Amino acid sequence: MKIGNYLKDKIFIISILLIVYFIILSFIIGFKINIQFKIIFSIIYLLMIIILFCYDYFRKYFFYKDMINKLKLLDEKYLLCELIKSPYFLEGKIFYDVLYEINKSMNENIIDYKEKINNFKDYIELWIHEVKIPLSALILYTHNKKVNKTILKEINRIDEYLEQILYYIRSENSNEDYIIKQVLLSKVIRDVMLKNKDILLEKNINVTIDLDNILVLTDIKWLEFMINQVISNSIKYVRNIKNREIKIKAYKNKDNIILEIYDNGIGIPKCDINKVFNKTFTGINGRKINSSTGMGLYIVNNLCKKLGHKVKIESDEGKYTKVLFYFDSNLFYREVC
Amino acid sequence: MKKILIIEDDKLICSELEVMLNNSGYKATVLKDFENSLASILNINPDLILLDINIPFINGEELLRNLRKESNIPVIMVTSKNNEIDEVLSMSYGADDYITKPYNPTILLLRINAVLKRTLNKIIDTINYHDLIIDIKKGVVKKDKEEIILTKNEMIIFLYLYQKQGCIVSRDELMTELWNNDEYINDNALTVNISRLRSKFKELGCSDIIETRKGQGYILL
Numbered sequence: 410m411k412i413g414n415y416l417k418d419k420i421f422i423i424s425i426l427l428i429v430y431f432i433i434l435s436f437i438i439g440f441k442i443n444i445q446f447k448i449i450f451s452i453i454y455l456l457m458i459i460i461l462f463c464y465d466y467f468r469k470y471f472f473y474k475d476m477i478n479k480l481k482l483l484d485e486k487y488l489l490c491e492l493i494k495s496p497y498f499l500e501g502k503i504f505y506d507v508l509y510e511i512n513k514s515m516n517e518n519i520i521d522y523k524e525k526i527n528n529f530k531d532y533i534e535l536w537i538h539e540v541k542i543p544l545s546a547l548i549l550y551t552h553n554k555k556v557n558k559t560i561l562k563e564i565n566r567i568d569e570y571l572e573q574i575l576y577y578i579r580s581e582n583s584n585e586d587y588i589i590k591q592v593l594l595s596k597v598i599r600d601v602m603l604k605n606k607d608i609l610l611e612k613n614i615n616v617t618i619d620l621d622n623i624l625v626l627t628d629i630k631w632l633e634f635m636i637n638q639v640i641s642n643s644i645k646y647v648r649n650i651k652n653r654e655i656k657i658k659a660y661k662n663k664d665n666i667i668l669e670i671y672d673n674g675i676g677i678p679k680c681d682i683n684k685v686f687n688k689t690f691t692g693i694n695g696r697k698i699n700s701s702t703g704m705g706l707y708i709v710n711n712l713c714k715k716l717g718h719k720v721k722i723e724s725d726e727g728k729y730t731k732v733l734f735y736f737d738s739n740l741f742y743r744e745v746c
Numbered sequence: 747m748k749k750i751l752i753i754e755d756d757k758l759i760c761s762e763l764e765v766m767l768n769n770s771g772y773k774a775t776v777l778k779d780f781e782n783s784l785a786s787i788l789n790i791n792p793d794l795i796l797l798d799i800n801i802p803f804i805n806g807e808e809l810l811r812n813l814r815k816e817s818n819i820p821v822i823m824v825t826s827k828n829n830e831i832d833e834v835l836s837m838s839y840g841a842d843d844y845i846t847k848p849y850n851p852t853i854l855l856l857r858i859n860a861v862l863k864r865t866l867n868k869i870i871d872t873i874n875y876h877d878l879i880i881d882i883k884k885g886v887v888k889k890d891k892e893e894i895i896l897t898k899n900e901m902i903i904f905l906y907l908y909q910k911q912g913c914i915v916s917r918d919e920l921m922t923e924l925w926n927n928d929e930y931i932n933d934n935a936l937t938v939n940i941s942r943l944r945s946k947f948k949e950l951g952c953s954d955i956i957e958t959r960k961g962q963g964y965i966l967l
Binding site for chain 1: 756758759762763765766769826827828829830831833834847848849850851852853918921922925926928930932933
């Protein structure tokens with residue numbers, strides 16, 4: 410609150426006070442009253458005005474300055490009411506009460522929405538688990554009846570889409586339903602590879618894996634999902650060549666343990682590479698393949714952020730794609746656990 | 747023959763599991779009386795239980811905890827919840843393994859096999875097969891003083907066939923077993939490995955031990 414603005418706001422009152430002053434002054438001159446009285450009257454009158462305005466100004470100045478400073482410092486601006494006290498002057502009090510009521514009703518609204526979203530999320534999760542039961546039955550049935558493998562492939566595709574939505578919900582939600590533990594990378598890779606075994610063999614993709622016995626701190630299920638997304642991309646975007654391959658290795662550097670997943674597929678065009686983690690981005694490659702949703706890598710990136718890992722992607726179009734996962738190798742997690 | 751009890755409330759899954767397990771050389775039984783589940787389990791006394799978490803009357807985890815007070819029958823928990831927290835909980839209640847729906851049937855069979863082997867608590871170093879001695883640790887096959895080295899892949903294939911001796915083993919099963927041991931080989935390599943295995947046994951005078959059943963798989967005689 411600048412003093413200039415304050416005075417401008419009070420211009421009406423100030424002008425009335427000045428008019429009154431000049432009227433009284435003209436009376437004093439008109440009635441030929443002692444000149445000393447004129448001076449004393451002027452000093453007292455003007456001093457009174459200044460004191461009154463100073464009192465009013467500073468009272469408001471401190472309240473509003475405090476409020477604006479706190480507002481600037483706050484990340485969650487809607488918490489402002491909790492931080493300021495109700496002021497002593499009337500307008501401020503009215504203003505404060507109104508703000509408080511607005512805030513309260515907004516919070517109630519937000520809680521309402523949160524609850525709705527949570528209920529929806531719970532329902533979807535439950536629904537996904539329900540759908541998986543008939544899927545299991547179908548898989549067993551096709552296995553026993555030795556039904557054509559294309560049907561099994563389609564069932565597995567359904568399962569993959571279900572997993573995607575499940576992890577989308579998990580990645581968007583603040584509920585932290587994961588457990589950080591030491592995980593043997595080769596075990597996670599083994600499970601992902603077994604899951605994709607049939608299609609890898611069918612597409613003639615050679616798999617080379619070099620992981621030693623490297624352990625990382627992560628949630629095993631989330632990591633399995635992330636690696637599965639990357640591997641299914643590698644399988645989707647193969648080149649029309651004889652020696653198709655996927656190479657997976659892990660190594661340590663100073664700060665990180667790095668898991669590298671390399672494929673010699675069609676690669677990613679330069680203009681698209683910075684956008685692959687964007688939501689629903691499919692790009693030039695996505696248009697070639699109709700089963701691209703543009704969600705896979707977006708979810709992977711989100712899950713990585715939640716777990717404190719990093720994911721990067723390198724590619725040379727027409728030659729290779731390399732996805733790198735960075736895991737912290739310091740002992741922070743272990744101390745927390 | 748190992749007896750496996752299926753505790754699961756989806757009818758199609760039950761019947762298909764039963765067929766699959768019976769085809770794979772186990773004797774499968776389906777639990778019908780969920781109301782007195784614990785008593786029926788103890789009555790049936792299986793070698794292994796496939797226990798679904800969502801069953802009528804009692805939660806699977808609850809049932810597992812009650813069961814553990816009475817018996818150490820190996821239990822594989824089956825659930826559609828793909829969640830690490832649930833898995834950790836089940837294992838802490840005393841499950842021997844945990845598998846999520848929808849599972850690959852071949853992988854389920856591998857897991858069952860692994861749990862049964864683990865609970866037998868026998869670490870076998872050598873196998874006597876016909877007049878041969880197979881030393882698993884050293885990776886060799888011996889006959890009198892002759893010795894032939896088997897590669898890791900050949901050993902995995904032989905051991906798997908040996909466990910299922912007399913049963914047909916599909917190529918898919920062998921492949922799954924190999925990949926499960928981190929040997930990510932392709933179809934050609936599997937064919938090559940099997941023919942090498944055959945010729946190595948032939949050198950020791952055991953010809954035609956692995957029979958090919960067209961379109962079905964292999965049998966170790």
